[in-house]
Amino acid sequence: MCMIGRLRGTLLEKQPPWIVVDVGGVGYELETSMTTLLALPGPGEEVQLHTHLAVREDAHLLYGFARGDERQLFRALIKVNGVGPKLALAILSGMDQEAFIRCVMEDDIKALTRLPGVGKKTAERLVVEMRDRFPHWQLEQENGLHALELGASPTTAAPDPQADAESALVALGYKPTEASRMLSGLDDGLSTEGLIKAALARKLAG
Numbered sequence: 001m002c003m004i005g006r007l008r009g010t011l012l013e014k015q016p017p018w019i020v021v022d023v024g025g026v027g028y029e030l031e032t033s034m035t036t037l038l039a040l041p042g043p044g045e046e047v048q049l050h051t052h053l054a055v056r057e058d059a060h061l062l063y064g065f066a067r068g069d070e071r072q073l074f075r076a077l078i079k080v081n082g083v084g085p086k087l088a089l090a091i092l093s094g095m096d097q098e099a100f101i102r103c104v105m106e107d108d109i110k111a112l113t114r115l116p117g118v119g120k121k122t123a124e125r126l127v128v129e130m131r132d133r134f135p136h137w138q139l140e141q142e143n144g145l146h147a148l149e150l151g152a153s154p155t156t157a158a159p160d161p162q163a164d165a166e167s168a169l170v171a172l173g174y175k176p177t178e179a180s181r182m183l184s185g186l187d188d189g190l191s192t193e194g195l196i197k198a199a200l201a202r203k204l205a206g
Helices: 034-039 068-077 085-094 097-105 120-131 161-172 176-183 192-205
Strands: 006-015 018-023 026-032 046-055 060-065
Touching: 006 026, 026 034, 026 046, 026 085, 034 085, 034 192, 046 068, 060 068, 060 085, 068 085, 068 097, 068 120, 085 097, 085 161, 085 192, 097 120, 161 176, 161 192, 176 192
Parallel strands: 026 060
Antiparallel strands: 006 018, 006 046, 018 026, 046 060
């Protein structure tokens, strides 16, 4: 079976949580975490992404990550009982890698349950199954895994940033009413990505 480990090409579209990257005339559709999406340049810029291909009976799904260590954590998460790719992306979107590791090492079940789709039992499994992996877990930033080349162009705002941000949060697993509440009162001048980032930060803060 052919595996796709990395893509380099031109970013064509950003419709959170989905992006499309043109590689030699072929448009690859990838689902990303919000951490990766917020790091991406605007459409038309070149990007490099670490990828993970999930093969199912009904589809081949491609996931993209700005950093190799984020992909590494994604792959560790989907090995946890009851955690699939969708929930793993929601976890990576809801808090940064360092915060997640801290929650696991400090048994912070309450913080983990603020993430969409993570109930108390799932949070407890995350702590138990992930804790033993972290003593030897070295963030590989110093090893050159920052492969994403960030462009200087600003991200183009969507015609309706509020609606697009709400759709993205729902795609991550938040209920529509919860997503709307997370976005309520945020600066209307923010881009879609800015609104998502602010909403997730508000949710994490409780």
